[in-house]
Amino acid sequence: MTDPASLERVRAEFLDELARAASDADLRALRDRYLGRKSGVVTSVMKAVAAAPAGDRPALGRLANELKRDIDARIAERREALAALGSAIPRVDVTLPGRQPLTGRCHPLTQMRERIEEIFLRMGYEVVEGPELEDDYHNFEALNMPADHPARDMQDTLYLAAPVVSESHTATVLRTHTSGMQIRYMQAHQPPVRIVSPGRVYRRDNFDLTHTPMFSQVEGLVVGEGVTLGDLKGTLASFARDFFGPDTAVRFRPSFFPYTEPSAELDVSCFQCGGRGCGVCKRTGWLEVLGSGMVHPAVFEAVGYDPERYTGFAFGMGIERVALLKYGVDDIRQFYEGDLRFLEQFPA
Amino acid sequence: MKIVVPWLRELVEVPVGTPELADTLGLRGFEVAEVDRARDVIDFEITANRPDCQSVIGIAREVSAAFDTPLRPIDAGPVARAAADPATAATVTIEDPVGCPRYVGQVVRVAIGPSPGWLADRLLAAGVRPINNVVDVTNYVLLEIGQPMHAFDLERLAGRAVRVRRARPGETLTTLDGQARTLAPDMLVIADAERPQAIAGVMGGAASEVGDRTRLVLLESACFQAASVRRTSRQLALKTEASIRFERGVDPGAPLVGIERACTLLVRIGAGEPIGQALDRHPAPPAPRAVRLRRARLSGLLGFEIEAADVERILPRLGFTLAREADGWTVGVPTFRGDVTREVDLIEEVGRHVGYDRVPETFPVLDRVQRGLDPRAGWDRLARRVLAGAGAFETMSFAFIERAAAEPFVADEPDTLVAIANPLSEKFAVLRPSLLPGLVDAVGYNRRRERRDARLFETGRCFSTRIAERRRVAFAWTGAAADEHWSGTARAVDFFDARGLVETLCQAFGAAIDCVPAERPYLVAGRTAEVRLASSGTTIGVLGQLSPAVAAARDLPAGDEVYVAELDLEPLGRAAAALADLRVQPLPRHPSVVRDLSLELDERLPAAAVRGTIRQAAPETLASVREFDRYQGTGVPEGRVSLSFRLTFRDPERTLTDAEVQQAMDRIVAAVTAAHGATRR
């Protein structure tokens, strides 16, 4: 049963429902309901028109097609309007602060130590760690510092009140450097050797703005056939340019350590002033950062290496000192206080 | 060592000004501490191996090599002597030739008075206080040639005798500084016929001190064994210009030169006249030393070609003698270079004067792959990464702490604390038995600085007499569990936040853990758990709330809840090593069935026990069981708790039927009812 009035009722019903449609999903349902291919309301109307008396057919057909186009257009129009309005999902105030996951940081000395380790790992070094409680042999004697040697004064030692026995040794001192590990490594391995030994070391030092009785070191050791002072200089210069920046100039100065001969200090151009001279470098343009030298033959003899066949170099640096210079920290004790206001300043 | 530049210029030709001189020697191994332009003095830091350079002549030799200029001879006599006279004669006997290889004495008739201005000024410029002409001359010689000297008032020496011997038990001596000192039998002394008059190489005695009324002195110019002087100086806590030089080793050839130089100066300034010949006791003069230097080794070690001419220019300037050989040289070592005993020592001498700036930058050959990072360093890295990622800040604290801070953590075995024999202060008296005291103090430090919230962690070694040292990781957490936020998610930290962090950390190492109720004297009873590896049951650490008493003792604000945990890294590291063999599980191909089970239980019953019963009663298809709700209050009787579990069933081969799952649930309910008196809600 089809006539113009019933078509108008369909249109009115549709408009009513269209006004209530609030989402894309509603519009899709509406479209299905009216224009669906199988059971859509308008589809049924079209079928009814086909069954109408032949005389009414053209007019009714025109009206039905117009209704179909109208519904189609209105749904599309409504869809655009809804999209323009935004969806019906409640809005948020995007200017409010976010809910951050808890974030922490590694200690600046750890970050610095790992950077140093990474540079040497890239250069093909092994990173080894050793005991902090050492015996006299590994801390001094094997390093060409026999008892009563004046060089022992260079490192004021903290002694244990009573020896502490472990599986590997009987400790009497807090290690004054990580060199003991290098002795242990050489005792256990034949050359070639290429290691760095980072770790905490202890000295009976004054406790002031630039000294703490515990600090961190990275030491290195390379042993092989034909290793030269030039290899030492090249290695440390490469390290310095990697660590302090590609424009870093380096300077090698003779020095003395009981376990190396010849010995040298490595100065790098001041990263604050670029070598022109400033407060950081005490107007010299240079910063002393590394002690080094060719391994003393007495050290090789102590570990059973043939000093005629093998040569090698060793080096060491204090991490705190570099961190003080690099970050402009004026009191070394801040590294050990755990003050969050300090720790939070370093990048993650 | 303060070097007065005009003095240096008397001993060697210096072709440059003072600043350039300082720079040049700075690059030869003599670090410059300060240049005093006004007084024309350079203060050098002399390394321990170069006692010869604790003198103007030593630096002069370096200048000579650095600029290739000649040394100028020092006027060291010999001077004319008055005839020996039995009335003034002295005797010198070395009774301990090991402690004193050489002793030269010289009797001098003196007229004590002030030194002339030039002499006093020179001493002052070098930082030495003038005293009187005789003492000043001994100090002048010390500074000039590095030979320590002493002047005794000869008439105060009983028997006018000098005997170099070890101290006898109970002997005492009042030294020049006015201190009465008790001598130990291993200390070397200069005694007269009766008693000690000086501590050899360290300090003279007050009784034989040269004073205004002194008429005769015995000048001492000797060589004492370095180790002996060093030991004595340490024992007495007494360091002097003499002891500093002796303990590094002085030139056995210098004592007689010292006497002659002193006599020359005393005569020149009219302070005295030597009587009789020097009494030189030198029982076993060392044989001249020679060291081979091979050209190939020289260039091979330094890494670049060194000209023979460089060697033959540099070494003689430094006082060495050279004899050419087919492959290099035989080098005669002067007595003042006790530090040169090996070929490498000579290589260094040549190298530093050729200049380290000429050393090329090369790279050592790498002919095999190295093993990379120490796995133990890797554990530290992993623990740090997990904890920092989970919101904690890494701290570092000293490994030595005060006894009071350590004791609560070893209350059950206080004698395992490792004490330091010579701590810097009581604050650093013992090695930490745990990382927690340091973390607790760091929390307190932040709390006293208006920080309510602190999540801190540390990795490092802990010490005990039983295990020596052990690697641990620990954290302390107080204040908020989550940051304050406008949405109202803020919450104070509780035990389960801390436990969750421990679980996350252990998971990263591939270790499943159980927490078992435990007691620790520094943790709150009932809020303490031992952390055990699920696989082996091994205890790897502890977790809990810090006891308010310990917190109060470390000045933490009352009422703060601080949760702490500490784990051994070694067992975690071993667990992580097993991750290397990881094989993935096939992904489930059939759907799982989830059932919730709410039980009413005795509130004291550990959830782990119920979970265990469920697992035991369940078929293999139970894939997981997890508590998801715990409730006490309305509807739950007093002393009971409602605990809800979510059970997931899955079969890898097929889809489970409802009936099968229901059967499993019935068995589980029956089991928990029987085992724990549970009722299903």
Ligand SMILES: [Zn+2]
């Ligand atoms: Zn600068």
